[in-house]
Amino acid sequence: MAKKKTARSARRAASTRTSRSKRGGESGAPRKRTATSAKKKRAATGASTNGKPARAARRPRALRLRESQAARKARAGRILAKLRELYPDADCALRHASAYELLVATILSAQCTDERVNMVTPNLFRMYPDAKALAAASQEDLEAAIRSTGFYRNKAKNLLGMARKVCDEFGGEIPDSMDQLLTLPGVARKTANCVLGTWFGKNVGIVVDTHVGRLAQRLGLLRTAKDDKDAVKIERDLMELFPEKDWTFLAHALIQHGRRVCAARKPKCSECVLAEDCPSAE
Known part of the structure; x- marks a missing residue:
């Protein structure tokens, strides 16, 4: 009877060692983290992976205070x-002398500092002093004039589209309503609010x-x-x-x-x- 118990115990021990070996190599060795789990942990803590910058952390949530x-x-x-x-x-920090100049400067300010825009616009406004002149500009010349503001191809396209629509539909004058401004290429609500509030004195938003x-x-x-x-x-x-x-x-x-x-x-x-x-x- 004692021999049978000893044999069963030996088989159980052998089975345990085999199972551990499959999970972690040598008997009793800790299981290694997989590359995937390691990357996930580094990403969660903000550490870099493979020498490259880690993915940006999520933006902080808006504060929810317990106040009425x-x-x-x-x-x-x-x-x-x-x-x-x-x-x-x-x-407004953007230098301008008309609704037209403010609108152009605000479109250029996307993904660009006001300081840089203010360096570009004096020459730009000498070249294209109003919407009519801007509407007649070539894409290439306009791109060259605004290149340093970044995203210059898309900005040039929006400026030309804006100027041409202002000339075709608004008699060359910048419209003074939110609905009309939002029909212009390159103009979203932030830009429209800036022009309406700063130039026209209309607190729409x-x-x-x-x-x-x-x-x-x-x-x-x-x-x-x-x-x-x-x-x-x-x-x-x-x-x-x-x-x-x-x-x-x-x-x-x-x-x-x-x-x-x-x-x-x-x-x-x-x-x-x-x-x-x-x-x-x-």
């Missing part, structure tokens, strides 16, 4: 008052660029937007909190504050006058 809409609106009022004190003359989206998220002003790139809902959330008469100023002031104080990577929270009303202040 009335409390948020009161806090927004305090923020607006402080922005009025800090940037009383906040205005709020310009939402990268600075406005970032500050709205950090200040906890978003109710429905999922993150700082959800432009349509960001605009809607801000319009609910601020008086219509202040919409154009608000956008320009937030943009200035984003450039000077609340930078994307290293916000200067210790210097920020909005810190008392900012849930993200450090």
